[in-house]
Amino acid sequence: MEKRKYNALRELLLRGSKDQIQEAIDSIHPADILEVIHEDPDNTKLILEKLPDDTIADIIEEEDDEDDQYDLLKQVLKDRQRGVLDEMSDDEIADIAGELDEKEKNELLAQLDIDDKQNVEQLLNYDPETAGGLMTTDFISIHAKNTVLDTLNYLHTAVDEDTPKYYLYVVDKQGVLKGVVDLRAIVASPFDTPILDITNENVITINYKEDQEVVANTFKKYSFIMMPVVDDEMRMLGVIEIDDIMDVIEDETTEDMNLMAGVSSEERVDSTVGESFKSRIPWLIVNLLTAVMAAAVVANFEGTISKVVSLSAIMSIVTGMGGNAGTQSLTVLVRGLSLKEIDKDNALRIFFKELLVGVLSGVVIGILVALGSVFYAGGNPWFGVVAFFAMLLNMICANIAGFIVPVILEKCHVDPALASGVFVTTVTDCMGFFFFLGLATLFLSHLM
Amino acid sequence: MEKRKYNALRELLLRGSKDQIQEAIDSIHPADILEVIHEDPDNTKLILEKLPDDTIADIIEEEDDEDDQYDLLKQVLKDRQRGVLDEMSDDEIADIAGELDEKEKNELLAQLDIDDKQNVEQLLNYDPETAGGLMTTDFISIHAKNTVLDTLNYLHTAVDEDTPKYYLYVVDKQGVLKGVVDLRAIVASPFDTPILDITNENVITINYKEDQEVVANTFKKYSFIMMPVVDDEMRMLGVIEIDDIMDVIEDETTEDMNLMAGVSSEERVDSTVGESFKSRIPWLIVNLLTAVMAAAVVANFEGTISKVVSLSAIMSIVTGMGGNAGTQSLTVLVRGLSLKEIDKDNALRIFFKELLVGVLSGVVIGILVALGSVFYAGGNPWFGVVAFFAMLLNMICANIAGFIVPVILEKCHVDPALASGVFVTTVTDCMGFFFFLGLATLFLSHLM
Numbered sequence: 001m002e003k004r005k006y007n008a009l010r011e012l013l014l015r016g017s018k019d020q021i022q023e024a025i026d027s028i029h030p031a032d033i034l035e036v037i038h039e040d041p042d043n044t045k046l047i048l049e050k051l052p053d054d055t056i057a058d059i060i061e062e063e064d065d066e067d068d069q070y071d072l073l074k075q076v077l078k079d080r081q082r083g084v085l086d087e088m089s090d091d092e093i094a095d096i097a098g099e100l101d102e103k104e105k106n107e108l109l110a111q112l113d114i115d116d117k118q119n120v121e122q123l124l125n126y127d128p129e130t131a132g133g134l135m136t137t138d139f140i141s142i143h144a145k146n147t148v149l150d151t152l153n154y155l156h157t158a159v160d161e162d163t164p165k166y167y168l169y170v171v172d173k174q175g176v177l178k179g180v181v182d183l184r185a186i187v188a189s190p191f192d193t194p195i196l197d198i199t200n201e202n203v204i205t206i207n208y209k210e211d212q213e214v215v216a217n218t219f220k221k222y223s224f225i226m227m228p229v230v231d232d233e234m235r236m237l238g239v240i241e242i243d244d245i246m247d248v249i250e251d252e253t254t255e256d257m258n259l260m261a262g263v264s265s266e267e268r269v270d271s272t273v274g275e276s277f278k279s280r281i282p283w284l285i286v287n288l289l290t291a292v293m294a295a296a297v298v299a300n301f302e303g304t305i306s307k308v309v310s311l312s313a314i315m316s317i318v319t320g321m322g323g324n325a326g327t328q329s330l331t332v333l334v335r336g337l338s339l340k341e342i343d344k345d346n347a348l349r350i351f352f353k354e355l356l357v358g359v360l361s362g363v364v365i366g367i368l369v370a371l372g373s374v375f376y377a378g379g380n381p382w383f384g385v386v387a388f389f390a391m392l393l394n395m396i397c398a399n400i401a402g403f404i405v406p407v408i409l410e411k412c413h414v415d416p417a418l419a420s421g422v423f424v425t426t427v428t429d430c431m432g433f434f435f436f437l438g439l440a441t442l443f444l445s446h447l448m
Numbered sequence: 449m450e451k452r453k454y455n456a457l458r459e460l461l462l463r464g465s466k467d468q469i470q471e472a473i474d475s476i477h478p479a480d481i482l483e484v485i486h487e488d489p490d491n492t493k494l495i496l497e498k499l500p501d502d503t504i505a506d507i508i509e510e511e512d513d514e515d516d517q518y519d520l521l522k523q524v525l526k527d528r529q530r531g532v533l534d535e536m537s538d539d540e541i542a543d544i545a546g547e548l549d550e551k552e553k554n555e556l557l558a559q560l561d562i563d564d565k566q567n568v569e570q571l572l573n574y575d576p577e578t579a580g581g582l583m584t585t586d587f588i589s590i591h592a593k594n595t596v597l598d599t600l601n602y603l604h605t606a607v608d609e610d611t612p613k614y615y616l617y618v619v620d621k622q623g624v625l626k627g628v629v630d631l632r633a634i635v636a637s638p639f640d641t642p643i644l645d646i647t648n649e650n651v652i653t654i655n656y657k658e659d660q661e662v663v664a665n666t667f668k669k670y671s672f673i674m675m676p677v678v679d680d681e682m683r684m685l686g687v688i689e690i691d692d693i694m695d696v697i698e699d700e701t702t703e704d705m706n707l708m709a710g711v712s713s714e715e716r717v718d719s720t721v722g723e724s725f726k727s728r729i730p731w732l733i734v735n736l737l738t739a740v741m742a743a744a745v746v747a748n749f750e751g752t753i754s755k756v757v758s759l760s761a762i763m764s765i766v767t768g769m770g771g772n773a774g775t776q777s778l779t780v781l782v783r784g785l786s787l788k789e790i791d792k793d794n795a796l797r798i799f800f801k802e803l804l805v806g807v808l809s810g811v812v813i814g815i816l817v818a819l820g821s822v823f824y825a826g827g828n829p830w831f832g833v834v835a836f837f838a839m840l841l842n843m844i845c846a847n848i849a850g851f852i853v854p855v856i857l858e859k860c861h862v863d864p865a866l867a868s869g870v871f872v873t874t875v876t877d878c879m880g881f882f883f884f885l886g887l888a889t890l891f892l893s894h895l896m
Contacts, residue, residue, distance in 0.1 A: 027650035029670055156637065156638050183614075187600060246694070258780070261779035261780075262775075268780070269781065277808045280776045283776070287769060288817070299761040305760050306757040313743040316746060320742065328711050331706060331709035336717025357728065360721070360729075364729060368733070369736070
């Protein structure tokens with residue numbers, strides 16, 4: 001939102017009268033009101049008090065985080081909460097309720113009318129990370145026997161202003177999904193067109209048990225904006241809309257990035273100190289074990305280092321550069337796996353590409369490190385030989401590890417991002433020290 | 449797609465007759481045909497030959513990568529390409545043309561009819577990473593003077609079956625956008641409702657010059673599935689649809705992940721050896737310079753190491769653990785910045801959180817490293833003292849760097865992900881060696 005428009009809106013919300021706000025409310029997007037609330041959280045109560053129930057419901061639905069949604073609801077005066085909840089969709093209420101403890105949940109459910117309460121309780125039975133947890137039960141089902149005109153007449157009377165959707169669903173008496181009708185086909189077809197003529201009977205459906213990542217991939221594959229959710233008998237349960245899928249994609253990406261770095265999938269930038277500590281310490285401890293392995297390699301060569309102490313400065317370059325190259329190849333691989341761009345057909349080709357890139361980078365970086373080492377060692381060319389081959393071998397290992405670690409994790413049905421950074425740098429640290437100090441030991445007489 | 453369904457479709461496409469395919473084509477989603485083509489690229493020509501022009505156009509539009517779209521088009525017999533292009537939308541053709549060299553582009557444009565050619569050439573003038581580059585010029589504009597019934601009658605005659613959209617746009621004689629009408633409002637309103645009553649005049653628009661990342665954020669903020677693109681005089685130029693935005697979000701995320709690891713934003717898992725090498729070597733060389741800095745720190749303390757050689761094994765643990773902790777905090781920060789979850793109000797709080805998490809992890813990991821060091825040094829407690837404080841200080845530095853590096857990059861209007869991993873590990877390597885070897889030098893007499 002532009003600064004000027006934002007300031008005007010803020011002014012209206014904070015200092016405008018209830019009537020002034022009421023008059024303007026139709027031309028204000030709830031997401032903009034939410035922006036004002038986010039920037040000025042101390043005035044939340046004051047702002048919400050002047051807004052009608054349905055606007056407050058819209059604002060709460062715009063908020064992404066369930067805890068923040070509940071906080072907003074609690075800022076509404078007790079006697080108005082029921083009215084706000086009445087305007088919210090059942091799946092949003094279920095999402096909020098799913099994050100609450102038993103006592104808060106029951107308080108919330110007690111405020112719903114009997115129908116909504118049943119719906120919400122039903123939705124709460126679904127795992128929130130599945131299609132059932134994502135769907136809303138608000139959808140419009142129609143009969144296939146009618147014409148376009150009949151259907152429009154039905155919509156004029158039946159459609160609640162807040163809940164028309166982009167697709168209508170044809171179901172039989174048992175609730176089994178038989179077809180789907182696009183609103184665009186309804187408006188583009190003459191009034192006497194039988195609905196059956198514009199019904200797509202080859203509906204692509206989602207089972208309610210499907211994992212949300214699979215659901216998101218199906219949406220992306222077919223470029224859908226809405227999909228029906230069915231049970232095992234193809235009975236229609238609800239619909240999933242694209243904006244829920246956008247949230248899923250965002251979450252899954254955050255999880256991938258977190259896991260790669262050894263952070264729990266739940267940690268966010270606004271997590272508390274305790275949450276962040278708990279999220280990170282387990283992988284730090286795993287990393288400590290792997291760092292001890294690398295240190296053990298160094299310890300094995302202490303005799304060599306004590307004789308040529310300048311090796312201790314160069315060795316950290318060999319391991320550091322390997323770690324960097326490994327992370328590069330790992331990142332490309334993890335992203336490729338999560339976008340499903342890697343399959344049986346191209347996996348081998350990608351492996352050899354990584355290998356070759358490792359060789360090429362190893363040669364280039366190896367030469368630079370070798371030259372620097374010779375210079376540092378006062379002109380002794382054997383330092384260059386040791387540094388070059390250690391660097392080259394470690395770069396090759398780095399890129400192989402960057403490929404193999406995520407692919408193996410995926411094969412084991414573990415998220416390929418899972419702490420893969422820790423594993424790859426373990427390889428490059430251990431192998432880097434081993435190659436460099438091993439070669440140095442081999443040519444020790446030339447280095448002293 | 450299920451295995452059984454996939455196999456049946458593959459069988460039909462490869463071995464079915466043209467007539468058999470024609471009969472079934474309405475019940476097959478083009479994305480599914482594309483899946484068969486992807487898994488069996490050698491038979492692309494054979495499959496495309498049997499399909500009608502509009503299906504081929506749909507398949508090409510389902511393909512995400514512009515180069516692959518062009519490859520598909522080239523697999524179509526020369527004399528049918530014109531027909532296929534005729535069925536494609538102008539913005540898709542422009543996207544493909546934008547990736548071609550001058551000669552190929554002219555060949556492609558020569559096959560278009562005069563109207564399409566003009567449209568495509570117009571679209572090619574827009575930067576592909578802006579709203580103008582994302583939009584399609586296919587949209588329906590209506591007059592606000594009519595009723596719902598008039599509008600439906602107009603749509604029955606005017607709407608090309610392939611291009612109805614979810615919103616209709618009200619424009620004046622100069623083409624200036626005056627309002628937007630939701631198809632859902634059209635079907636839900638009685639026939640005699642004046643269009644003006646269901647027109648939203650507070651349209652949220654996008655300027656054609658807007659960067660695609662800003663466009664994507666606007667879509668996410670308002671949960672839109674379609675938005676109008678206008679010029680500086682608010683004249684309607686086109687519309688952007690949600691599926692293009694999904695591609696933008698995917699691309700921007702890949703770029704973030706790449707940049708963090710020091711990989712060019714363009715590299716993908718299917719890049720060639722040459723592309724990958726060129727994408728990675730610049731940052732490897734930058735990293736080499738920073739690794740040399742860390743090595744220089746070690747070199748400064750060679751005297752200490754030569755006296756207590758077992759320090760060389762422990763020091764790599766201190767730097768490695770710091771690098772890991774820094775990457776953890778960096779990852780959370782970069783993601784938070786790209787999701788716009790960090791602002792003036794919470795930045796300081798997040799900084800102190802990172803600092804505290806650094807202290808806590810530093811104490812825990814520091815104690816473990818100290819115990820290990822004492823054990824390794826045969827019981828000398830001074831090794832523990834040096835290791836503990838070096839580890840604690842480096843963990844604090846790591847988390848501060850993980851916060852500060854991306855925030856400074858963002859302040860400088862550089863992508864906060866840009867090689868931030870390289871910068872953070874430079875800090876943790878240099879500081880880790882400095883703290884550990886510096887403390888060891890200070891207490892050297894107790895360590896010998």
